[in-house]
Amino acid sequence: MANLIYTRLQATAQRLIAKYGQAGTVKRETPPDPVYGGDPVVMSYPATLVPMAYEARFIDGTVIQAGDMQIYISAVGLPIEPTVGDVVTANGKDYAIVNGDPNKYDGVTPVVFIVQGRQ
Template sequence: MVNALYIRLQATAQRLITKYGQAGKIRRVTPPDPVTGGDGTPTDYPCRLFPATYDRRYVDGTNILASDKQLYIGSIGIGVSPKVGDIAIGANGTEYHIVHDDPNNYDGQVNVVFICQGRTAT
Protein backbone atom coordinates (compact mmCIF):
# COMPACT_ATOMS: atom_id res chain seq x y z
CA MET A 1 0.00 0.00 0.00
CA VAL A 2 1.29 3.43 -0.95
CA ASN A 3 2.02 5.70 1.99
CA ALA A 4 0.22 9.06 1.71
CA LEU A 5 3.20 10.85 3.28
CA TYR A 6 5.43 9.94 0.33
CA ILE A 7 2.80 11.10 -2.15
CA ARG A 8 2.71 14.49 -0.37
CA LEU A 9 6.52 14.68 -0.30
CA GLN A 10 6.63 13.84 -4.01
CA ALA A 11 4.10 16.60 -4.77
CA THR A 12 6.06 19.11 -2.67
CA ALA A 13 9.34 18.22 -4.37
CA GLN A 14 7.71 18.51 -7.79
CA ARG A 15 6.20 21.90 -6.93
CA LEU A 16 9.55 23.29 -5.77
CA ILE A 17 11.44 21.91 -8.77
CA THR A 18 8.80 23.34 -11.10
CA LYS A 19 9.00 26.73 -9.40
CA TYR A 20 12.78 27.06 -9.10
CA GLY A 21 14.08 24.57 -11.65
CA GLN A 22 14.22 24.47 -15.42
CA ALA A 23 12.91 22.37 -18.26
CA GLY A 24 15.35 19.72 -19.32
CA LYS A 25 15.57 16.22 -20.60
CA ILE A 26 17.15 12.89 -19.81
CA ARG A 27 18.92 11.33 -22.77
CA ARG A 28 19.30 7.57 -22.68
CA VAL A 29 21.28 5.82 -25.40
CA THR A 30 20.21 2.26 -26.10
CA PRO A 31 23.14 0.04 -27.07
CA PRO A 32 23.50 -1.07 -30.68
CA ASP A 33 22.52 -4.52 -31.87
CA PRO A 34 25.38 -6.89 -30.95
CA VAL A 35 25.06 -8.74 -34.26
CA THR A 36 24.68 -5.93 -36.78
CA GLY A 37 26.56 -3.26 -34.81
CA GLY A 38 26.09 0.41 -35.56
CA ASP A 39 25.49 3.32 -33.25
CA GLY A 40 23.26 3.41 -30.21
CA THR A 41 19.87 5.07 -30.45
CA PRO A 42 19.41 8.15 -28.23
CA THR A 43 15.97 8.74 -26.72
CA ASP A 44 15.07 11.97 -24.91
CA TYR A 45 12.63 12.09 -21.99
CA PRO A 46 11.39 15.54 -20.90
CA CYS A 47 11.77 16.43 -17.23
CA ARG A 48 12.11 19.30 -14.77
CA LEU A 49 15.44 19.63 -13.01
CA PHE A 50 17.28 21.90 -10.62
CA PRO A 51 21.11 21.90 -10.80
CA ALA A 52 22.72 22.86 -7.49
CA THR A 53 26.38 23.30 -6.57
CA TYR A 54 27.84 20.87 -4.05
CA ASP A 55 28.85 22.29 -0.70
CA ARG A 56 32.64 22.66 -0.48
CA ARG A 57 32.96 20.17 2.35
CA TYR A 58 31.76 17.36 0.06
CA VAL A 59 34.16 18.13 -2.80
CA ASP A 60 37.13 15.79 -2.47
CA GLY A 61 38.53 15.99 -6.00
CA THR A 62 38.07 12.25 -6.60
CA ASN A 63 34.45 11.23 -6.06
CA ILE A 64 33.00 14.72 -6.28
CA LEU A 65 34.75 17.34 -8.39
CA ALA A 66 34.37 21.10 -7.99
CA SER A 67 32.54 21.28 -11.33
CA ASP A 68 30.00 18.56 -10.44
CA LYS A 69 26.38 19.51 -9.86
CA GLN A 70 23.76 17.94 -7.68
CA LEU A 71 20.74 17.47 -9.97
CA TYR A 72 17.30 17.39 -8.39
CA ILE A 73 14.99 15.82 -10.97
CA GLY A 74 11.22 15.72 -10.48
CA SER A 75 9.75 12.23 -10.52
CA ILE A 76 6.24 13.11 -11.69
CA GLY A 77 5.69 12.81 -15.42
CA ILE A 78 9.14 11.53 -16.30
CA GLY A 79 9.25 8.43 -18.48
CA VAL A 80 12.36 6.83 -16.95
CA SER A 81 14.32 6.73 -13.72
CA PRO A 82 17.64 8.50 -14.32
CA LYS A 83 20.56 6.12 -13.92
CA VAL A 84 24.33 6.08 -14.30
CA GLY A 85 25.24 6.46 -17.96
CA ASP A 86 22.33 8.75 -18.85
CA ILE A 87 22.82 12.39 -19.81
CA ALA A 88 20.79 15.16 -18.19
CA ILE A 89 20.45 18.22 -20.40
CA GLY A 90 19.55 21.54 -18.80
CA ALA A 91 17.67 24.47 -20.30
CA ASN A 92 20.85 26.21 -21.46
CA GLY A 93 22.05 23.06 -23.25
CA THR A 94 24.56 22.04 -20.59
CA GLU A 95 25.05 18.28 -20.62
CA TYR A 96 25.62 16.51 -17.32
CA HIS A 97 26.76 12.90 -17.41
CA ILE A 98 25.10 11.12 -14.52
CA VAL A 99 27.83 9.44 -12.49
CA HIS A 100 25.74 8.60 -9.39
CA ASP A 101 22.00 8.29 -8.92
CA ASP A 102 19.71 8.13 -5.89
CA PRO A 103 15.97 7.60 -6.54
CA ASN A 104 14.84 8.51 -2.98
CA ASN A 105 12.38 5.64 -2.96
CA TYR A 106 11.73 5.09 0.73
CA ASP A 107 8.84 2.62 0.58
CA GLY A 108 9.76 0.78 -2.61
CA GLN A 109 6.80 2.22 -4.52
CA VAL A 110 6.98 6.01 -4.73
CA ASN A 111 9.99 7.84 -6.18
CA VAL A 112 9.88 11.08 -4.20
CA VAL A 113 12.63 12.85 -6.15
CA PHE A 114 15.70 11.78 -8.11
CA ILE A 115 18.96 13.24 -6.81
CA CYS A 116 21.83 12.62 -9.20
CA GLN A 117 25.46 13.64 -9.40
CA GLY A 118 26.05 15.27 -12.76
CA ARG A 119 29.47 15.83 -14.29
CA THR A 120 30.04 18.14 -17.22
CA ALA A 121 32.17 16.88 -20.07
CA THR A 122 35.08 19.31 -19.83
Template sequence: MATFDYPRLRITAKNIITKFGQSGAIKRTTPPDPIFGGDPTVTSYPAELVPMTYDQRYIDGTNILTSDRQIYISSVGLAIVPQVGDIATTGGVDFHIINMDPYNFDGIVNVVFVCQGRVAS
Protein backbone atom coordinates in the same frame (compact mmCIF):
# COMPACT_ATOMS: atom_id res chain seq x y z
CA MET B 1 -0.49 5.10 14.03
CA ALA B 2 -0.88 7.15 10.86
CA THR B 3 1.30 6.47 7.84
CA PHE B 4 3.26 9.18 6.09
CA ASP B 5 1.79 10.57 2.85
CA TYR B 6 4.65 10.05 0.35
CA PRO B 7 2.55 10.86 -2.74
CA ARG B 8 1.83 14.28 -1.21
CA LEU B 9 5.56 14.78 -0.50
CA ARG B 10 6.23 13.87 -4.14
CA ILE B 11 3.88 16.65 -5.32
CA THR B 12 5.52 19.12 -2.91
CA ALA B 13 8.96 18.22 -4.30
CA LYS B 14 7.65 18.66 -7.86
CA ASN B 15 6.24 22.11 -7.03
CA ILE B 16 9.55 23.25 -5.52
CA ILE B 17 11.57 21.91 -8.46
CA THR B 18 9.17 23.54 -10.93
CA LYS B 19 9.40 26.87 -9.11
CA PHE B 20 13.19 27.00 -8.72
CA GLY B 21 14.35 24.66 -11.47
CA GLN B 22 14.27 24.58 -15.21
CA SER B 23 13.07 22.36 -17.99
CA GLY B 24 15.56 19.87 -19.30
CA ALA B 25 15.83 16.29 -20.42
CA ILE B 26 17.24 12.93 -19.48
CA LYS B 27 18.89 11.27 -22.49
CA ARG B 28 19.33 7.52 -22.59
CA THR B 29 21.39 5.73 -25.21
CA THR B 30 20.23 2.27 -26.25
CA PRO B 31 23.08 0.20 -27.72
CA PRO B 32 22.76 -1.31 -31.20
CA ASP B 33 21.30 -4.77 -31.62
CA PRO B 34 24.07 -7.34 -30.93
CA ILE B 35 23.02 -9.49 -33.89
CA PHE B 36 21.86 -7.04 -36.55
CA GLY B 37 24.09 -4.12 -35.55
CA GLY B 38 23.10 -0.58 -36.41
CA ASP B 39 23.59 2.69 -34.61
CA PRO B 40 22.93 3.43 -30.95
CA THR B 41 19.59 5.13 -30.36
CA VAL B 42 19.37 8.21 -28.14
CA THR B 43 15.98 8.84 -26.56
CA SER B 44 15.27 12.11 -24.79
CA TYR B 45 12.76 12.27 -21.90
CA PRO B 46 11.53 15.71 -20.78
CA ALA B 47 12.18 16.49 -17.12
CA GLU B 48 12.16 19.28 -14.53
CA LEU B 49 15.61 19.65 -12.95
CA VAL B 50 17.49 21.78 -10.46
CA PRO B 51 21.30 21.69 -10.84
CA MET B 52 23.04 22.82 -7.66
CA THR B 53 26.68 23.33 -6.81
CA TYR B 54 28.05 20.97 -4.18
CA ASP B 55 28.93 22.46 -0.82
CA GLN B 56 32.71 22.94 -0.59
CA ARG B 57 33.05 20.44 2.24
CA TYR B 58 31.93 17.58 -0.05
CA ILE B 59 34.38 18.33 -2.88
CA ASP B 60 37.38 16.03 -2.53
CA GLY B 61 38.78 16.26 -6.07
CA THR B 62 38.37 12.52 -6.67
CA ASN B 63 34.78 11.42 -6.06
CA ILE B 64 33.27 14.89 -6.34
CA LEU B 65 34.92 17.51 -8.52
CA THR B 66 34.47 21.28 -8.40
CA SER B 67 32.56 21.19 -11.70
CA ASP B 68 30.16 18.43 -10.56
CA ARG B 69 26.55 19.34 -9.86
CA GLN B 70 23.98 17.81 -7.58
CA ILE B 71 20.91 17.52 -9.80
CA TYR B 72 17.43 17.21 -8.32
CA ILE B 73 14.99 15.67 -10.80
CA SER B 74 11.23 15.61 -10.28
CA SER B 75 9.78 12.12 -10.50
CA VAL B 76 6.31 13.40 -11.43
CA GLY B 77 5.66 12.82 -15.11
CA LEU B 78 9.10 11.35 -15.77
CA ALA B 79 8.78 8.28 -18.00
CA ILE B 80 11.98 6.62 -16.76
CA VAL B 81 14.05 6.24 -13.63
CA PRO B 82 17.38 8.01 -14.23
CA GLN B 83 20.38 5.72 -13.99
CA VAL B 84 24.15 5.90 -14.12
CA GLY B 85 25.19 6.41 -17.74
CA ASP B 86 22.26 8.66 -18.67
CA ILE B 87 22.83 12.30 -19.59
CA ALA B 88 20.94 15.10 -17.84
CA THR B 89 20.61 18.20 -20.01
CA THR B 90 19.74 21.46 -18.33
CA GLY B 91 20.50 25.05 -19.19
CA GLY B 92 22.24 23.97 -22.38
CA VAL B 93 24.78 21.87 -20.45
CA ASP B 94 25.05 18.08 -20.62
CA PHE B 95 25.91 16.23 -17.41
CA HIS B 96 26.84 12.54 -17.30
CA ILE B 97 25.03 10.94 -14.39
CA ILE B 98 27.79 9.21 -12.46
CA ASN B 99 25.90 8.56 -9.23
CA MET B 100 22.17 8.33 -8.54
CA ASP B 101 20.05 8.24 -5.41
CA PRO B 102 16.31 7.72 -5.72
CA TYR B 103 14.53 9.12 -2.68
CA ASN B 104 12.16 6.20 -2.26
CA PHE B 105 11.54 5.98 1.47
CA ASP B 106 8.67 3.50 1.46
CA GLY B 107 9.86 1.33 -1.42
CA ILE B 108 6.90 2.34 -3.59
CA VAL B 109 6.85 6.08 -4.30
CA ASN B 110 9.85 7.80 -5.91
CA VAL B 111 9.70 11.23 -4.26
CA VAL B 112 12.61 12.81 -6.12
CA PHE B 113 15.81 11.68 -7.84
CA VAL B 114 19.11 13.17 -6.70
CA CYS B 115 21.99 12.64 -9.12
CA GLN B 116 25.64 13.54 -9.26
CA GLY B 117 26.26 15.05 -12.68
CA ARG B 118 29.67 15.59 -14.26
CA VAL B 119 30.00 17.95 -17.21
CA ALA B 120 30.11 15.97 -20.44
CA SER B 121 33.11 16.92 -22.55
Protein backbone atom coordinates in the same frame (compact mmCIF):
# COMPACT_ATOMS: atom_id res chain seq x y z
CA MET C 1 1.14 -0.30 -3.09
CA ALA C 2 2.31 3.27 -2.73
CA ASN C 3 2.17 4.85 0.69
CA LEU C 4 0.04 8.01 0.79
CA ILE C 5 2.69 10.05 2.63
CA TYR C 6 5.27 9.41 -0.10
CA THR C 7 2.77 10.34 -2.80
CA ARG C 8 2.21 13.64 -0.99
CA LEU C 9 5.97 14.17 -0.62
CA GLN C 10 6.39 13.51 -4.35
CA ALA C 11 3.72 16.14 -5.12
CA THR C 12 5.44 18.66 -2.82
CA ALA C 13 8.83 18.00 -4.43
CA GLN C 14 7.31 18.37 -7.90
CA ARG C 15 5.65 21.67 -6.96
CA LEU C 16 8.89 23.13 -5.55
CA ILE C 17 10.99 21.97 -8.51
CA ALA C 18 8.42 23.39 -10.94
CA LYS C 19 8.46 26.72 -9.08
CA TYR C 20 12.24 27.12 -8.70
CA GLY C 21 13.59 24.83 -11.41
CA GLN C 22 14.02 24.80 -15.14
CA ALA C 23 13.25 22.64 -18.12
CA GLY C 24 15.90 20.12 -19.09
CA THR C 25 16.29 16.68 -20.58
CA VAL C 26 17.49 13.27 -19.54
CA LYS C 27 19.12 11.42 -22.44
CA ARG C 28 19.58 7.66 -22.48
CA GLU C 29 21.48 5.74 -25.12
CA THR C 30 20.05 2.30 -25.87
CA PRO C 31 22.48 -0.20 -27.37
CA PRO C 32 21.87 -1.68 -30.82
CA ASP C 33 19.80 -4.84 -31.22
CA PRO C 34 22.01 -7.86 -30.51
CA VAL C 35 20.55 -9.81 -33.45
CA TYR C 36 19.98 -7.18 -36.13
CA GLY C 37 22.71 -4.73 -35.11
CA GLY C 38 22.40 -1.11 -36.10
CA ASP C 39 23.35 2.11 -34.41
CA PRO C 40 22.72 3.01 -30.77
CA VAL C 41 19.58 5.09 -30.30
CA VAL C 42 19.56 8.16 -28.04
CA MET C 43 16.19 8.87 -26.44
CA SER C 44 15.53 12.28 -24.86
CA TYR C 45 13.03 12.64 -22.04
CA PRO C 46 11.87 16.12 -21.00
CA ALA C 47 12.30 16.80 -17.30
CA THR C 48 11.90 19.56 -14.75
CA LEU C 49 15.03 19.93 -12.65
CA VAL C 50 17.08 22.09 -10.31
CA PRO C 51 20.88 22.05 -10.81
CA MET C 52 22.98 23.20 -7.84
CA ALA C 53 26.73 23.38 -7.36
CA TYR C 54 28.13 21.38 -4.46
CA GLU C 55 29.32 23.34 -1.45
CA ALA C 56 33.11 23.56 -1.19
CA ARG C 57 33.14 21.44 2.00
CA PHE C 58 31.77 18.45 0.06
CA ILE C 59 34.31 18.59 -2.78
CA ASP C 60 37.02 16.03 -1.98
CA GLY C 61 38.56 15.71 -5.46
CA THR C 62 37.75 12.00 -5.82
CA VAL C 63 34.05 11.23 -5.29
CA ILE C 64 32.90 14.82 -5.76
CA GLN C 65 35.08 16.94 -8.01
CA ALA C 66 35.12 20.66 -8.67
CA GLY C 67 32.51 21.43 -11.31
CA ASP C 68 30.18 18.58 -10.34
CA MET C 69 26.51 19.49 -9.99
CA GLN C 70 23.87 18.10 -7.69
CA ILE C 71 20.73 17.88 -9.81
CA TYR C 72 17.24 17.40 -8.39
CA ILE C 73 14.91 15.92 -11.02
CA SER C 74 11.15 15.75 -10.56
CA ALA C 75 9.87 12.18 -10.69
CA VAL C 76 6.41 13.25 -11.85
CA GLY C 77 5.90 12.60 -15.56
CA LEU C 78 9.38 11.17 -16.12
CA PRO C 79 8.95 7.69 -17.63
CA ILE C 80 12.49 6.54 -16.73
CA GLU C 81 14.60 6.49 -13.61
CA PRO C 82 17.80 8.48 -14.24
CA THR C 83 20.80 6.26 -13.66
CA VAL C 84 24.55 6.14 -14.14
CA GLY C 85 25.35 6.46 -17.84
CA ASP C 86 22.48 8.82 -18.64
CA VAL C 87 23.15 12.44 -19.57
CA VAL C 88 21.25 15.39 -18.06
CA THR C 89 21.04 18.70 -19.91
CA ALA C 90 20.80 21.66 -17.52
CA ASN C 91 21.89 25.29 -17.85
CA GLY C 92 22.63 24.56 -21.52
CA LYS C 93 25.35 22.04 -20.59
CA ASP C 94 25.45 18.25 -20.61
CA TYR C 95 26.23 16.44 -17.38
CA ALA C 96 26.93 12.71 -17.28
CA ILE C 97 25.35 11.04 -14.27
CA VAL C 98 28.08 9.49 -12.14
CA ASN C 99 26.01 8.78 -9.02
CA GLY C 100 22.33 8.85 -8.17
CA ASP C 101 19.70 8.35 -5.50
CA PRO C 102 16.11 7.57 -6.54
CA ASN C 103 14.69 8.38 -3.05
CA LYS C 104 12.20 5.52 -3.05
CA TYR C 105 11.57 5.39 0.69
CA ASP C 106 8.83 2.78 0.41
CA GLY C 107 10.51 0.96 -2.47
CA VAL C 108 7.76 1.97 -4.90
CA THR C 109 7.20 5.74 -5.09
CA PRO C 110 10.16 7.87 -6.24
CA VAL C 111 9.83 11.15 -4.32
CA VAL C 112 12.60 12.94 -6.25
CA PHE C 113 15.65 11.84 -8.21
CA ILE C 114 18.90 13.34 -6.90
CA VAL C 115 21.87 12.75 -9.19
CA GLN C 116 25.49 13.83 -9.34
CA GLY C 117 26.35 15.23 -12.76
CA ARG C 118 29.83 15.72 -14.20
CA GLN C 119 30.84 17.52 -17.41
